Amino acid sequence: MAAKTDDYMAMKRAGYYSRATIGARHVMDGAVGLILDALDRQPPRHNDIFTMTDMGCADGGTSLGLVGDVLGRVRDHEPDILLRMVYADLPRTDFSTLFQIVHGMTEMESYAGRFSDLHIHASATSFHKQIVPAGTLDLGFSATASHYIADVPCDIPDHLHMVRAEGDVRAAFQAQGARDWENFLMMRARELRSGGVLALFNFGIDENGYWLGDTGGVSMHDTFAELWAEMVKDGTITQAEFEATNFPQVYRTVEEFRAPLDGGPVADAGLRLEHLETRVVPCPFAAAFADHGDAARFARDYVPTLRSWSEPVFLKGLDSTRPTEERAAIVDAFYDRYVARVAEHPDGHAMDYVHCYMICRKA
């Protein structure tokens, strides 16, 4: 098991995140037009410098195409404007790999070489706080990140994700989600200069009641919970560990996304909603399975896209007195079960992306 974990960590180091999350790239590439339209409606003519952020950037790989398109459009409007691109994620992020990817020092194609007077910076400040100085931001961008909440308000009994919680637990998560969302928007309102744009592609719950990995087929979050509960039953983990495993996330509804922009401090700070829509972007691995029909291959290709972002949640749920190797082995076994489950009954598994796309502007 140790060797397997080592292989996995090595994969992760080599831009693994970007490759495993090719679907996240599809989300961004498919919606870049929303940002280009916003730039066309009101071009950034007011200043010498155009500053863009990518909040929750991970290794910077998934947004390479989008950022290149956006900066290109800015230069179409203002050929001499200076460009400042700020990548933000948590301090534990491997910023060295991020810089190497974005500066075109890896096999991934980067936009960086196409622009003169482009300055690329990184920040280790969470999007729950202010990342750039007040009044200096022209475009605040974040995709597939703002569902991470600042604190888990309570354990979720019988499940791992708030999207299946009910009653007081659900209410506690929704309240935390509402606080964090209003705070997120307030931070951005401070950062933006007048006329600046906020482009957010957020995981959420759409008008059909769909969310990530739960669009009419097998529910990904239910599968997570079922397999984790199986490991309680067979004694691999404890009931206490199951209860301590909680995704630190809130999927918000369209109404919840819209609320702070309809009135209150965020609206008072000058942030206006210009566009909102939801979209489902199909899971590329399920789409490939529809072509090749090889269930084992599908299972092998598919589970890493779940693992790329969910693994820390399961590791954190385990008792900290377990040796690191043991925790890694348990999590390996968990994803092995997921692979086996998909290989045996592949139909209906799909991590379709369900996003709420929002374009806001600072008055």
Add this chain to the structure above:
Amino acid sequence: MAAKTDDYMAMKRAGYYSRATIGARHVMDGAVGLILDALDRQPPRHNDIFTMTDMGCADGGTSLGLVGDVLGRVRDHEPDILLRMVYADLPRTDFSTLFQIVHGMTEMESYAGRFSDLHIHASATSFHKQIVPAGTLDLGFSATASHYIADVPCDIPDHLHMVRAEGDVRAAFQAQGARDWENFLMMRARELRSGGVLALFNFGIDENGYWLGDTGGVSMHDTFAELWAEMVKDGTITQAEFEATNFPQVYRTVEEFRAPLDGGPVADAGLRLEHLETRVVPCPFAAAFADHGDAARFARDYVPTLRSWSEPVFLKGLDSTRPTEERAAIVDAFYDRYVARVAEHPDGHAMDYVHCYMICRKA
């Protein structure tokens, strides 16, 4: 040997650089007054944001005290000014550790918590290029870094450092050093806004002909070359490897530092010299040895301060067909020899810091 290297790498990961280079911190703390005086002479009243860079920051630990003092003085002059601090070093830098140190998440005391509206960013752009957008920099700071040249012009026969080279070889290094220095200043002239300050604490050759580790006692660079040559003699490394080992550095004289500011493109770009002095800051490990008198302890404490910055040069000199482990073992053995040499004949060994301190201002 492998275990030893692992220990060493683990030390390095845990802010080792800052601890091994306590002398570099003495250099900065001792000269911060030069920067505070420059801020007092012409306070930064002209803008909403004060932007400072630390070019060649390594893990950010050595400059924590200086940056805190400088930002404090800025706020003394302008209590409401926003602060932007940009740390710059090469892409391979462990920026995650840097952010954790600077954001006060380690055992090292950081200034970050003392300031509201302070935004800390990082850049992986070399100081041979422009790091921040034109006209946005208030204070460009760099200590003990600008002696790294963009390219090694040729091998240095019979030695490892240009400071002992003669004839054409010396001239080639000096020419590269002059080109890089003029370019460095041109990049900063573009970055600075009018009234902005450039504070550079550069390794150099002082009026007495002293340089780093060569201030009248045993010459550090001669010792490097002698011990490396010994390893050729005993067959550990080849003569070709000795010749391929070259510090990618130029120590410049006071006249060379001053030249671009006396006339030419840098002066034309508006950069003015306000202050220049040289200082020798004593090696803290040699000073401690004068107290404790334990030669073995001195050798053990002292050599890591050399190793912290010189190791990559020796690793790079070795033939790339040698396995990584073998190269690490050779370099381990090299520093073991240095430890043995110091332990046997401790007198005169000292990595005294010889710097040329410059304060410039953009007209």
